[in-house]
Amino acid sequence: MQHRETDQNLSIIVGRNSGTRASLVGSDEYKEFSTEIEGTGTSEIDQSFPQSEIQDVPVEVIRTKINSIDAKHRHTRVKKPKRGESTSESTADGPNYRSQFGDIKFLETSTTIFDADYFKDSEMYGIYVLFWLATGFLMVNNIVHAWIDQSAPFYQLPVVQVLRKDLWKVALVDCLMYLSTYFAYFVQKLCKLKVLNWQRTGWFIQGTYDFFFLLFWSLVASEHILGFPWIGRVFLMLHSLVFLMKMHSYGFYNGYLWTISEELEFSEKYISRCTPDNHSVSPEKDLDEHKQTLLNSIKFCKFELAFQASANYTSNDPNVILDGPSVKFPDNITVENFFWFSMFPTVVYTLNFPRTKRIRWSYVGEKVLAVFGIFFLMIIIAQKGFYPLILQARAAKTLPSGLKVQQYFLVLIDMIPYFLLEYIFTFFIIWEFILNVIAELSCFADRDFYGPWWSCSDWGEFARIWNRPVHKFLLRHVYHSSISTIRLNSFQASIFTFVLSSLVHELVMFCIFRTFRGYLLLLQMSQLPMMMIAKTPLMKGRKTLGIVVCWVGFISGPSIICTLYLFF
Template sequence: MAVFLFVVKIAADNWRVHGNPLGTNEIMRGMFGCKREVVVLLGADGVMCALTGVGWVLQRMVREGTVAWDGWGWVVQHVWQTVFIAGVVGLTRLREWPWTHTVFFVLHGLVMLMKQHSYAFYNGHLSSVYKQRALLLGKIKELEGVSPVTSPSATEPPVADIHTTHLTKAPSARERRQSLPHENVLDIDRIVAAIDSGEPLDQEQVHVFERVLKWEVDALSDELRGKSTQPGREYPRNLTLCNHYEYVVLPTVVYELEYPRSASINWYYAAEKAAACFGIIFVMIMISQAFIYPVVMDTVRMKDEGVPLAGRFRRFPWMLLDLVFPFMMEYLLTWYLIWETILNFLAELTYFADRGFYDAWWNCVSWDQFARDWNRPVHNFLLRHVYHSSISAMKVDRHTATLITFFLSACVHELVMWCIFKKLRGYLLILQMCQLPLVRLSRTKWLRNRATLGNVIFWLGIFTGPSVLCSLYLIL
């Protein structure tokens, strides 16, 4: 109700001064003044989404053995992702789109980049699992044809050296990842080497080797099923064009073989979210036109008139005060627009039942809690493909992996700011990296277990951060 009455007041003031509820309406004219560019934007966005199919083609080649994922496969994928995002950013510079077009296209391009990365690297991992399972199935077949010797065999490894405690547990991908020590992985390699050697094996070796290999095969099969609950969705049967493009339109950036799905579409709910989406955009335009656009044009005027940097900085405190509340409203409305209206609208139309797009981030008492709660889809992506991948691939500790994750996220946010303001300053990157010492501070004895104080500090950052950033980019 407060936002509605606020918009009514803006419209009334615009009508009194300009004879038009939208005021001077520069933002709307910038967005839709050139209809040809709107058509180009939508067409480019469709082509961009279609080009994600390159990742599907590569995974088909990996499955058929044309390309090895552990060889050139992941290299080709990284090269393609670099070309893809460079093309997205380059097109915005080439067309010289207004900031509204640029923000939409670049953010959607980053979403498509994350989707491609998750699709490629999860399926690439499963391709390695599939090859390993095929290898072990072949070794089990060979073991069935072995005629064991009656006397104890001297062939390595002896049964006493094989770890078998895990065989009492039901074989699963979870048990394989979490319960098995590293020695068990070496056991598999030694067993395969023993079978390949053709040396004689005794009855006990054949029996234990077969048990270990069958347990491993069953665990690998469980990993190939992933979260799928229906036959026909496990790897590699998921590598269909339909499956790929279905994933592209789902409101998630983490690829799974199957997602929880709803039984039907609530068209009333979908219409409500669609109406809310367009209504929120209209409110955001009204606020930007009335309170943010004049401040921006004032800074442009100062630069055009050659006002020195010191003179522009004297205007900084007043600019900050002018922008604090409008930016706070725009921040909240942007969050509501994306995570409540757009994602829920897509989820309803695609039968996507997992609606955990955010948690109650407004109750956060620390910045690490905010990073987890405000954007669950991207948090889940960073957790799987940056944080855990850094630990497993780069062999770093948890603190270093956290630093890498925050730094990558900050670089991507800075890229968006570069696309909007057409200049690289690093203010957003620095402020985001400052969250790390603030996280450590929140765990000290002065702030730990003081939820109200932590929440106040958090909201002070939310209020001042966006306006400080915008003011810095405009003045410098």
């Protein structure tokens, strides 16, 4: 049994050094000098690899495993020298380590694009002000007409009644769903107490819980159990996806650090027994090579734990805290730490987040008022624009095929302007207002929620900057994980990530319309050939044409999808 456990521990180290020896987050190049940082927290990890088990391992097993570790360390942990650079030059300051999951940094900025000083000082700011003036006039127009025409009170509108139905039940279910996310914390706590081992059982428990978490709460919110209206179902579905991403990132980030910590402890114990007098541990002729291999493992593991505990951001913003206490692994496994992560407007976990020094209550009040104002406008547009068209679409479903197709195009043309307004308002209410309010109340400094998607000239760029928090999650936990775990190449990993994202979007459509048609899946997958076309000579250098193509998709895409589900 002891032989088998030690063999498994050595195999884990070998496996971890296969492919690219990777740091989980941060820069793509790391210098070895950082491994000298003290306080990596390894002394706080309990004894999980008894030294007595090392003495009884056959020499052949040790020799094979150590040689494998050494070979893969040289090929994967250490960054290869650049073209024209000798190996001695590249390692003059110590070898560079390569990041497995790419460069995901939390920015120090405390403003979004539309709040930034550079935008307010630009010549485009007047158009932004004009847009909100037009929005204000639209709101006043609807209020005046509602008063003069003496129509039904606002709260009695059909759309508002759907919003109000089961409101408190939805809130209660959402609260219970949030509390159930603390399961991810308890798994890590059990790992810290050595009740669970992440590599053996922890990852499987967390992954299984992630799957059944989404399945259970989707069923609870469905019409078959609680019978919530479609708005309540969609809200719970989207929120469950947010919670799912948070749990997954928290669990597997800490799980990665558990594997690094255990490798470090095992390597430190093993190297201490690699002595000329201990031939049962290492053959004398291979002693130096074995010690160097274990030393490389120790250096990388110490570096990784120290780097993850260091702040991976800098700032010139006086509102951002730079000298706050640094959380080290596994000191981060606390209820308080998980609570704050659950409050932050991000779905990617790390040990230390950029924080602001104070809450700007006037800023919060401004954003909250904007939320209610935009929400009021969205209800009016839904009531006066969408509601009659939806009734028209339902009536047309019983018509003959020829008339149905004719009605389809009429409804589609009428729906496009309303959907465009709702599309823009949805962007503002979520990414500009709600996320900023949450970030301000939680003192979360990184406001990089979106990029200038309105100037995108290809769909690949749009996918990266439309929803930056989710893009970062997909980049780390889907794209890079599929490369490191199931050995996909970069192209296959991109396709896999895109298909998974499309399936999740189709799941939301199923939640709304209670039927699977695949229209959204098909249209979203059609972006792949469009991305390829954008890289051809036909489109290169023609940014205006690319922007036009993207905006045609923004304008027509949502309306086409909605009307397809309504009619067919």
